[in-house]
Amino acid sequence: MNNFRLETYTGTVLDSQKHTQSHVYSEGGGGYVGPNGGRVEAATVKSYNTTRHDIFYRLPDGREEHVYFPLDGIALRNGNVITLIAAFRGDSTSGHYVRLCNHDTGTVYNVLDDATWRAMTAPDSTDLASLKEIKTGYSFLIPLAIWLALCLITISGGLYLYKQLPGSRELITKICLYAIFSLPLFFIAALLMVHGKSKKRQAAKQDMNNRLADELNGKIAAAVATVG
Incomplete structure (x- = not known):
């Protein structure tokens, strides 16, 4: 089977930054008020956080590249040598990063979310x-x-x-x-x-x-x- 092709990009980390953003939203609430009274319910306020990890790295030919992942668990420091593995479906020129390998720590990170995985393998x-x-x-x-x-x-x-x-x-x-x-x-x-x-x-x-x-x-x- 040859439905996928993989490409690798190896380079040295120049900078690694994580940004966390809080999102606040409300659910419920409302009601009515009339001549004979009414009922009003307060909205429930909820929040969640999202993390974006920006990575800048230099390829062996001197070019600098930038990638980012909505992940919090990738551990990198400046100077680490990494390899990014990207997967492409068939002859498509648009692919997705699937793994990040930190050569200095020997750690491999899955950087592909479940929704994208299901779309790629459908x-x-x-x-x-x-x-x-x-x-x-x-x-x-x-x-x-x-x-x-x-x-x-x-x-x-x-x-x-x-x-x-x-x-x-x-x-x-x-x-x-x-x-x-x-x-x-x-x-x-x-x-x-x-x-x-x-x-x-x-x-x-x-x-x-x-x-x-x-x-x-x-x-x-x-x-x-x-x-x-």
Whole structure:
């Protein structure tokens, strides 16, 4: 499999800065006041902090680069030699940093958030095209076609016997009516078949996702081992 390609960038840390920002917001509150009184609820004030880690480093050719991560757990100091590993999907020129390796401490940091990981390892349009072979529409039409064929055969045969066997007309009429009113059974069968095909499609999609995740994990592990 070759759905991903990895690139590495090694350099020396020039500066490492962390910035923490507090965010305050409110939830709830409101109410009403009328001639006969009312009810007012105070809003609940909540807050959370976000951290941004800016890293400036110099490449071997003298160029300086800047990256930042919304992480607080990366430990760096000026002069550390680091390698950033970036992953790209297919031929895309837009990738994401997945690992930061500090050569001086031997520490490897995961710098890829869960949402980006899921987006990178999700099946793309080419992968999903193969799922079109698992057709759910036919699963609904097949039981309906069987029911129509059964009704036509039963009614046609019933009309013939209705004329040939006058004494059995009541029985033949019941059989024809049973065939017609059996539609709900075939409808349930159709729904079960559609549900089964949908589960099969979902399982195939999940299998694609797992294979993509395993491939990316394997390439990241190999890249870390190489730069380490």
